[in-house]
Amino acid sequence: MASWTARQNKLFEEALAIYDRETPDRWHNVAKVVGKSVEDVKRHYEVLKEDIKRIERGDVPFPYKN
Structure with missing residues (x-):
């Protein structure tokens, strides 16, 4: 899969x-x-869409800020 730049992701x-x-x-x-x-x-x-599903299921830990 071709890589995407931060700019391309934002445009997307x-x-x-x-x-x-x-x-x-x-x-x-x-x-x-x-x-x-x-x-x-x-x-x-x-x-x-798959990333969102993983986040919603709690499969992706969120970074905590102190």
Whole structure:
């Protein structure tokens, strides 16, 4: 899987907020904003969803600040 820069991740998050599930050609629009292929952004989205599930299940410890 191709690596993503912090900037690309930020653009990805912003594009997801703009192009919601109801947007025609959502993945083409997101890919264009991020500069990745449609396949790359779909794969990245699936990884994000899995990360969220792991966090919600408590599988990922949160760092504590004192």
